[in-house]
Amino acid sequence: MHENSNQFTKSQLTILVLLRVVIGYHFLFLGLEKFFNPDWTSAGFLLQSNGLFADFYHSVVENANKLAMVDLCNIWGQILIGVGLIAGLFARTASFAGALILLLYYSAIPPFLSGNLFIDGNLIELLALLILALFPTSQLIGLDYFIHKARKS
Amino acid sequence: MVDNNENKKSRISRRDILKGLATTPILGFLSFDFYRKKALAKIKNNAIRAELGLVEKAQTVQFIKDKKPAGEVIRLGLIGTGARCKGGHLRSLGFVLPEWLEERSKIPNDQRLQSFLNSENLNIQITGICDVFDLHAEQMMDIISKGITPWGEAERAYKTNRFRSYQDLLASNEIDAVIIATPDFHHSQMTIDAINAGKHVYCEKSLTRTEDEVYQVYNAVKNSDLIFQLGHQNRQNESFKKAKELINDGVLGKVTLVETTTNRNTTGGAWVRHLDGNGNPKPGSPETIDWQQWLGSRPKIPFDIDRYYNWTKWFDYATGLTGQLFSHEYDAVNQVLGMGIPKSVVASGGIYFHKDNREIPDIFHIVCEYPDHEFTLLYSASLASSNSRGRRFMGHDATMNLGGTLALTIDRNSTQYEAKVDAGLLQSGEPLYKFPQSSSGIDAVSSASEKYFAQRGLVYTQKAGKAVDVTHLHFKEWLDAIRGNGETSCNIDIAFEENITCQMANKSYLEKRRVEWDPVRRKIV
Numbered sequence: 178m179h180e181n182s183n184q185f186t187k188s189q190l191t192i193l194v195l196l197r198v199v200i201g202y203h204f205l206f207l208g209l210e211k212f213f214n215p216d217w218t219s220a221g222f223l224l225q226s227n228g229l230f231a232d233f234y235h236s237v238v239e240n241a242n243k244l245a246m247v248d249l250c251n252i253w254g255q256i257l258i259g260v261g262l263i264a265g266l267f268a269r270t271a272s273f274a275g276a277l278i279l280l281l282y283y284s285a286i287p288p289f290l291s292g293n294l295f296i297d298g299n300l301i302e303l304l305a306l307l308i309l310a311l312f313p314t315s316q317l318i319g320l321d322y323f324i325h326k327a328r329k330s
Numbered sequence: 331m332v333d334n335n336e337n338k339k340s341r342i343s344r345r346d347i348l349k350g351l352a353t354t355p356i357l358g359f360l361s362f363d364f365y366r367k368k369a370l371a372k373i374k375n376n377a378i379r380a381e382l383g384l385v386e387k388a389q390t391v392q393f394i395k396d397k398k399p400a401g402e403v404i405r406l407g408l409i410g411t412g413a414r415c416k417g418g419h420l421r422s423l424g425f426v427l428p429e430w431l432e433e434r435s436k437i438p439n440d441q442r443l444q445s446f447l448n449s450e451n452l453n454i455q456i457t458g459i460c461d462v463f464d465l466h467a468e469q470m471m472d473i474i475s476k477g478i479t480p481w482g483e484a485e486r487a488y489k490t491n492r493f494r495s496y497q498d499l500l501a502s503n504e505i506d507a508v509i510i511a512t513p514d515f516h517h518s519q520m521t522i523d524a525i526n527a528g529k530h531v532y533c534e535k536s537l538t539r540t541e542d543e544v545y546q547v548y549n550a551v552k553n554s555d556l557i558f559q560l561g562h563q564n565r566q567n568e569s570f571k572k573a574k575e576l577i578n579d580g581v582l583g584k585v586t587l588v589e590t591t592t593n594r595n596t597t598g599g600a601w602v603r604h605l606d607g608n609g610n611p612k613p614g615s616p617e618t619i620d621w622q623q624w625l626g627s628r629p630k631i632p633f634d635i636d637r638y639y640n641w642t643k644w645f646d647y648a649t650g651l652t653g654q655l656f657s658h659e660y661d662a663v664n665q666v667l668g669m670g671i672p673k674s675v676v677a678s679g680g681i682y683f684h685k686d687n688r689e690i691p692d693i694f695h696i697v698c699e700y701p702d703h704e705f706t707l708l709y710s711a712s713l714a715s716s717n718s719r720g721r722r723f724m725g726h727d728a729t730m731n732l733g734g735t736l737a738l739t740i741d742r743n744s745t746q747y748e749a750k751v752d753a754g755l756l757q758s759g760e761p762l763y764k765f766p767q768s769s770s771g772i773d774a775v776s777s778a779s780e781k782y783f784a785q786r787g788l789v790y791t792q793k794a795g796k797a798v799d800v801t802h803l804h805f806k807e808w809l810d811a812i813r814g815n816g817e818t819s820c821n822i823d824i825a826f827e828e829n830i831t832c833q834m835a836n837k838s839y840l841e842k843r844r845v846e847w848d849p850v851r852r853k854i855v
Contacts, residue, residue: 194352194353197353198353198356201356202356202360205357205360206360206363206364209364210364213368224759225757225759260357263353263354263356263357263360264353264354264357265350265353291757292752292753317349318349318350318352318353319349319350319352319353320350320351320354322346322349322350323342323346323350326342326346
């Protein structure tokens with residue numbers, strides 16, 4: 178599996194790991210911030226949504242159970258993705274999950290609908306996560322190294 | 331097993347550990363970074379709060395000793411000393427029991443305690459009280475004699491008399507002005523008698539029970555030089571003043587519909603109040619309550635504790651939701667829009683939830699039409715759901731939800747803001763401006779929309795952030811007017827508009843028809 182990852186040069190590996198760690202850092206930070214803020218809810222964000230699934234997002238806000246669920250998924254999603262990317266634990270799954278979350282954010286409030294460019298930070302981070310998923314490094318640097326090694330033996 | 335484990339262990343080299351755990355220490359650094367940021371934000375937030383005067387005060391009661399008394403002394407008589415008087419009026423006038431201070435000082439940053447301490451010295455003496463219930467009268471005497479003032483005074487230099495009837499109180503020459511807080515059906519007669527006795531009057535709503543009473547009390551007050559104030563204390567609320575400003579500045583565009591509501595879902599809220607928290611009957615008996623005086627002009631019936639506490643439930647004593655709650659709602663809108671008496675009123679409703687012995691509806695709606703102003707006032711009340719529907723002024727360009735706070739939301743199809751919404755300068759659908767900009771919102775980043783309104787000079791900042799009791803301010807306005815400074819905001823003309831509108835609604839409900847106001851004959855038809 179991903180034998181090509183062994184073929185990274187030292188500088189390629191360094192920059193990919195660095196990218197993985199900083200994106201993880203960003204995710205974990207946002208997750209913790211929400212976790213430690215008892216007042217935080219995604220309601221405001223969802224209510225502002227004006228993209229493809231706006232009706233669905235609005236309906237989530239009207240249902241307290243659904244909203245609590247979305248909030249929980251958001252907080253723990255960000256925390257786990259962050260930890261996964263930084264520590265290199267199930268990092269490929271974390272990369273895909275992170276890209277998915279960002280896709281949801283992007284589509285909920287597409288920047289171009291409120292007078293901004295098509296490209297925003299979310300989209301760039303999303304693409305960077307796809308790069309990380311396609312060029313995995315966690316089996317070389319990260320906790321996945323142990324899993325990889327155990328599987329091999 | 332042991333061998334196997336050792337075998338595995340031996341296969342993990344130092345190099346392996348470095349590779350596997352190389353990035354994990356970043357987690358430690360992040361926790362440091364996270365707490366560093368939080369701590370900085372807290373310092374900054376505290377600095378902003380300090381700048382705005384919102385720093386939480388230490389919970390020791392600090393009296394401001396040098397409060398100067400305002401003008402010459404005004405001697406007050408209190409008629410009706412039940413819940414409204416005990417729980418509200420006396421505190422607003424500047425008297426609380428030491429127990430209250432002690433209890434309140436335990437609550438962090440308590441707004442009630444602070445608003446009490448922020449109260450001014452109104453320079454009044456409560457020289458007389460009157461209540462038909464011995465218990466209420468005695469409790470009141472207690473608070474007046476032992477009460478502590480916002481400037482820390484615990485003794486009275488004057489004597490308070492308890493009068494057995496309100497007529498005796500009015501006959502006393504030691505009283506200049508009266509505050510009436512009895513059940514509604516006494517209000518107009520007591521106001522008329524007080525005016526005839528030469529006393530200034532502050533009366534709780536609802537002022538009248540019938541249409542005839544409206545004209546009688548209006549004429550009595552109008553033909554005297556005495557100062558009258560109706561107890562709509564939210565006239566003193568800053569957010570209402572702000573609301574008026576915003577509407578006058580055209581921020582909402584053309585306002586064609588105001589929707590105002592009552593949303594209660596408790597037995598107390600539906601005027602079932604003769605039981606205490608444990609379901610036991612509250613005190614009161616024919617021996618301790620002067621029942622005949624309580625009944626006054628109303629049909630003579632045997633003593634009934636249900637009627638004594640829950641009089642609102644019967645049309646013999648009040649106009650139900652109309653006088654109790656619509657009157658507040660009407661005044662809230664009238665003070666902002668100044669629309670006066672409607673051309674026509676329709677009211678309807680029914681007893682759908684509280685299936686007790688009541689006559690008044692528990693689901694109730696009033697539609698007031700103002701064809702001249704091109705606008706409708708819609709009131710909707712439920713005593714069986716607490717779903718908070720707010721009080722909304724709906725304009726073509728924006729909707730304002732107005733209560734103790736004010737929130738403005740741009741309409742997505744607004745003409746005035748179309749270009750700005752399209753350009754992303756303003757966002758429709760979300761509250762873009764709040765007043766007061768709440769203490770919890772102080773550290774929030776203001777949106778582009780908020781900045782836009784700030785630039786137009788429409789954002790008001792409470793620099794001192796001081797909590798002040800609105801009933802205190804409403805009393806103060808009345809007392810100032812008695813001393814010759816300014817006028818009352820809820821004078822008899824305003825009271826007339828409100829009471830005619832309430833009587834129109836009551837008539838419409840009872841007669842099951844649409845009623846109109848004839849401005850020439852000045853009569854409801």
